Amino acid sequence: MASSPRLTHLQSLEAESIHILRETAAELQRPVLLYSMGKDSAVLLHLAKKAFFPGKLPFPLLHVDTTWKFRDMYAMRDRAAAEHELIVYRNPDAAARNINPFEHGSELHTQLWKTEGLRRALAEYGFDAAIGGARRDEEKSRAKERIFSLRSAHQRWDPKNQRPELWSLYNTRVRPGESFRVFPLSNWTELDVWQYIEAERIPVAPLYFSAERRVVRRSGAWIMMDDERMQIEAGEQPEMRRVRFRTLGCYPLSGAVESEAESVGDIIREIAESRASERQGRLIDQDTPSSMEKKKQDGYF
Amino acid sequence: MPGAKSLLRLVACGSVDDGKSTLIGRLLYDLGAIPDDQLEALARDSRSIGTRGGELDFALLVDGLMAEREQGVTIDVAYRYFATEKRTFVVADAPGHTQYTRNMATAASNADVALLLIDARKGVLTQTRRHAFIASLMGVKQAVLAITKMDLIGYDKTRYHRIVSDFVALAETLEIPRLAAIPVSGVGGDNIVARSASTPWYDGPTLIELLETAEPSEADRADRPLRMAVQSVARPNLDFRGFSGRLSAGRVKPGDAVRVLPSGRTANVARIVTADGDLPEAIAGQSVTLTLDHEIDCSRGDVIAAADAPCEIADQFQATVIWMSDTPLFPGRRYGLKIGAAQANATITEIRYGFDIDSFQHTPEKQLDANGIGVCNVSLDRDIPFDPFERNRETGGFILIDLDTGETAGTGLIHFALRRAHNVHWQALEVDREAHAAIKGQRPAILWFTGLSGAGKSTIANLVEKRLHSLGRHTVLLDGDNIRHGLNRDLGFTPADRVENIRRIAEVAKLMADAGLIVLVSFISPFRQERELARGLAKQGEFFEIHVDTPLEVAEQRDVKGLYKKARAGQLKNFTGIDSPYEPPARPEIHIDAVNTSPADAAEAIVKAIGAAISR
């Protein structure tokens, strides 16, 4: 063993993410941080605050709303908005057509509210870099993506022709209309995120912790009845279960897992032993095989 | 303590189809790192698109793109993360196909160890050599040589040893000092996590044991002299001025003397500011904000270095360049260069030599094609601070950016600075059309204004030129009237003279476009065929036919020069619109309704319409 001091794994990850955030702010004209109220967003926001300390964030936050998030998530958002400039964008088309996951299905719902909503928001505000909390360990096509991921003028990702990305040198050049998705958490795993949340005492939505919740069984997952808009299908029986969420999205599309984990420490132990992947509960990833890659090519985060 | 385990970064490389993805997939599988739902998907995918006749195809665990799964090849790097009791790992599974060599270089750039695979049936191939070469250039000093598909050669010990000794010779040439070899099978799982019964003659460690004991390559980074590339200057209020960046080497404490490069000014560190409070010390790898004891000039791209062991400064150096673009590297062409947080314009002044991958002999080269590797002299338009690459990857490695497309066209590893005198000899520098335009920072274009006499062509063309000029564009305006007074004063208005007139103007416009200029031609040019001739001389996409559309009645009513009156009176023959026809363009690039649009608005619209075409 060399005697020289070394950073811990979490310290290196933190330093790398801060470096990426500072590069984004220094080199892009108009970056924005996508804030979705989940644990990854919470970590990302925390890192951004650290990156620009003692200054303020040099970019606004953007939430591309679907109107179908959990109530707890909207409460989180309000807290973030009290502290930072936060833009809420709702795709007016989706709003006008009253798009919802029950009548229109998860695919169209996601397409219009999220993919199309993000696309329009970026275009309307002229953002040339959208910073997001996606991680490579989440999904097999994400594992392939660069940290600075180029989008064409049509916001498309071309996975077969990505820019080489050497060391920590990021080529941030864009032509008119082109933009970047920047992923400072690329090299973090779910476990890293929770260990960091524990170490830094970062507040996250209570939905991550186990509690008695009103749920129904649907497509092999527990769906929470978060508000009165929830539609029950024939044969479904609402019941109370001790559940928690590993990822958060629109409540009718987010599957909860049965769990006793009530603290961050419990969650870390649970994940270390878990045999199921993080995204298992997400109904939208399972529409078609490789559906994440297709969505990403279309401009989904 | 969570996250206290050491981290090892691994690149899996080797020739196409040698079994890299299968081995990595198998490693993850044998370590139990694959969640159950992904295992179910693997079983399903193996049956529908696997290459193993329905048996588990472990490559599908890492080949995550649709195109990869359909074709059974890796296109881009997959990053996977796993941990054992002893340490955490990031493995980058690189593609073997020659076409995607740049992605392998991407994967190798951050690696501590190269896991180099060789198909036991095929032995060392050209692409194996190329990958080993790139890994060694990238500063990877340790390799694990995995001879895989041992199941397909009946676990033949003799053949295994022959391949290993072939490679040992190669590793010596490439200066990969630490090398271990191991017989494996990705499909059979031999010697990956568990020792194989099929290779009783092999008594070394398993693959995972080898990886758990390998030494991270830059373990001693913190013991080298301080280097921090300044990413930004933090100025939250008038009383605070800090320099933010990530230490790539060394350590720093308040009170330490530092030197800011390239200016060379010195100061002492006052505070190490972080959101967690001031630090007593920061070490390599940390992102911090430093404040200094007195105001000195320091901005993004500068390097803060140890005062007594600063980096070098130069605007010319020798470097090994790995080319990645399908457009070849030519000496004399300009590229954007990024190193650390600094940017400059760079020209390769000379390709000293390239390499023949099969022999590693030096070869003379006039250009570097995609995947070409050459030792080059590089000249910059400003001084930059740097270290030789072998001393520090972050301050010695750069990328070259194509100024037209923005793509990362190549990467370079600095060896040493050149004194100016070494480099006065420029190789085959061709000052061509491209070079003319590039130095002006624009793309040439020909704006061909056509329309009736008095339609407003010259007025609008003048405004367009003024606007372009104010935007820093290099322009020239050829006005029909002026040209007729000089170059074309021998020509009249007969049909033959009209054709000659336009031919000359079109030729002049073309020459000026070749000189890199934006050429504005304001000329009635009534005949479609003539305008097509002019278009034909121009380069595709550079010709803009602009129809300044004013109806005859309006033009005649304005009659600024009194010409219509004369023509009506029969004093002017062959006057366009009166006794000679005007053929309006069928599909002009730009159409201006000159009755309802003010000249200023028209000019603005034109400048906007050509904006993208003239920008680089």
Ligand SMILES: Nc1nc2c(ncn2[C@@H]2O[C@H](COP(=O)(O)OP(=O)(O)OP(=O)(O)O)[C@@H](O)[C@H]2O)c(=O)[nH]1
């Ligand atoms: N019998 C046998 N077949 C193998 C072994 N390893 C890989 N293969 C087969 O070899 C083929 C290529 O394997 P991959 O793992 O995709 O090779 P690769 O090196 O990742 O290929 P690229 O990434 O495209 O360069 C597949 O059909 C594998 O099933 C092995 O150990 N034994």
Ligand SMILES: [Mg+2]
């Ligand atoms: Mg592969």
